[in-house]
Amino acid sequence: MQPSAPKPQRPCSHPGRAVLLLTGHRRRVVQLLSALLYNLNMPGFATGSIYRGVSKSICVPGLNCYSCPGAIAACPLGSLQSALGAADAKLPLYLVGTILAFGALFARTVCGWLCPFGLIQELLDKVPLPKLRKGRWSRRLSCGKYLVLILAVLLLPLSFGLFGPAPLPFFCAWLCPAGTLEAGIPLVASISGLQAIIGWQFVWKAAMLVGLVAIALFVYRPFCRFLCPLGALYSFFNRFALLRYYVDHSCCTQCGACVGTCKMDIREVSDRECIQCGACARHCEQGAIRFTLKGLLGTASTTGHVVRLGTKDASAADSHMTIANTSGHVADKNNEP
Numbered sequence: 001m002q003p004s005a006p007k008p009q010r011p012c013s014h015p016g017r018a019v020l021l022l023t024g025h026r027r028r029v030v031q032l033l034s035a036l037l038y039n040l041n042m043p044g045f046a047t048g049s050i051y052r053g054v055s056k057s058i059c060v061p062g063l064n065c066y067s068c069p070g071a072i073a074a075c076p077l078g079s080l081q082s083a084l085g086a087a088d089a090k091l092p093l094y095l096v097g098t099i100l101a102f103g104a105l106f107a108r109t110v111c112g113w114l115c116p117f118g119l120i121q122e123l124l125d126k127v128p129l130p131k132l133r134k135g136r137w138s139r140r141l142s143c144g145k146y147l148v149l150i151l152a153v154l155l156l157p158l159s160f161g162l163f164g165p166a167p168l169p170f171f172c173a174w175l176c177p178a179g180t181l182e183a184g185i186p187l188v189a190s191i192s193g194l195q196a197i198i199g200w201q202f203v204w205k206a207a208m209l210v211g212l213v214a215i216a217l218f219v220y221r222p223f224c225r226f227l228c229p230l231g232a233l234y235s236f237f238n239r240f241a242l243l244r245y246y247v248d249h250s251c252c253t254q255c256g257a258c259v260g261t262c263k264m265d266i267r268e269v270s271d272r273e274c275i276q277c278g279a280c281a282r283h284c285e286q287g288a289i290r291f292t293l294k295g296l297l298g299t300a301s302t303t304g305h306v307v308r309l310g311t312k313d314a315s316a317a318d319s320h321m322t323i324a325n326t327s328g329h330v331a332d333k334n335n336e337p
């Protein structure tokens with residue numbers, strides 16, 4: 001039997017409960033600051049040299065190429081592939097721990113707030129051109145990133161590691177457009193010796209980047225939605241991460257405006273496709289969507305009842321979310337091109 005929908009009481013009115021409600025321009029500032037912090041080695045862009053200091057053994061949460069001349073830390077995806085592709089193929093415990101920590105704390109908040117390549121795609125989306133709206137087609141394509149994660153980031157490097165050391169991390173070498181933009185092009189531009197030895201691998205990756213940039217002018221964040229294995233990895237943590245959006249079901253009317261407004265291929269707020277950007281929170285007339293330390297503080301309903309993860313009440317809240325999803329799905333269908 002379908003659980004009954006919660007009766008809308010009134011717009012949420014307990015702002016003191018919201019630890020953070022950061023949206024709009026503040027998110028853009030955080031995106032810019034994180035891109036700057038990841039790439040503090042500015043002189044590297046002029047000299048074409050790659051920074052190799054001690055901080056390069058630490059991973060940043062977002063997709064930022066290790067070989068970018070500005071990068072002062074490593075990319076989690078590149079590090080993971082290198083570790084899996086190493087001759088001894090040992091489980092890279094430090095790396096797994098780092099990714100688990102980023103996932104548990106932020107999950108796809110990293111995609112929405114802390115990823116320079118996500119920021120670039122959002123800026124491309126600002127170019128005033130006709131946009132292709134999400135629909136069943138994009139939801140299907142959004143499974144592509146899991147395929148890339150399994151094949152290019154896990155299986156291929158691991159099989160190289162087991163049957164012979166891999167000279168190159170597969171995803172970085174053949175697919176990653178962030179690497180081409182942040183490392184390949186700046187290095188080729190500043191080192192004349194490299195220009196003389198450009199091969200078809202570089203041409204392939206440059207063509208991929210151009211194609212992706214062209215698509216990003218018409219489709220919102222296509223790399224994040226359809227191809228990014230880091231987003232795929234973090235997506236598994238999205239429902240449980242400490243810092244994330246949640247819906248206060250005591251004042252949600254299941255109008256579906258959140259799902260209809262969202263440009264990602266979500267079925268409900270904070271599901272695997274949600275990048276925690278907060279656009280939906282600005283469009284929820286009930287004020288039911290909040291950004292908070294969900295796991296620590298719980299979700300306060302208007303009756304003052306606190307729903308915590310892993311309790312019966314949390315299951316009830318999840319049931320309500322299914323209802324919101326149903327109405328949201330209709331709204332989404334209406335958006336289909």
Ligand code: SF4
Pocket residue numbers: 247251252253254255256257258259283284285286287288289324
């Ligand atoms: S926008 Fe979403 S969270 Fe807000 S009332 Fe409508 S369905 Fe509920």
Ligand code: SF4
Pocket residue numbers: 245258261262263264266268269270273274275276277278279280281
């Ligand atoms: S559900 Fe809301 S927070 Fe998540 S991606 Fe969509 S608009 Fe952003």
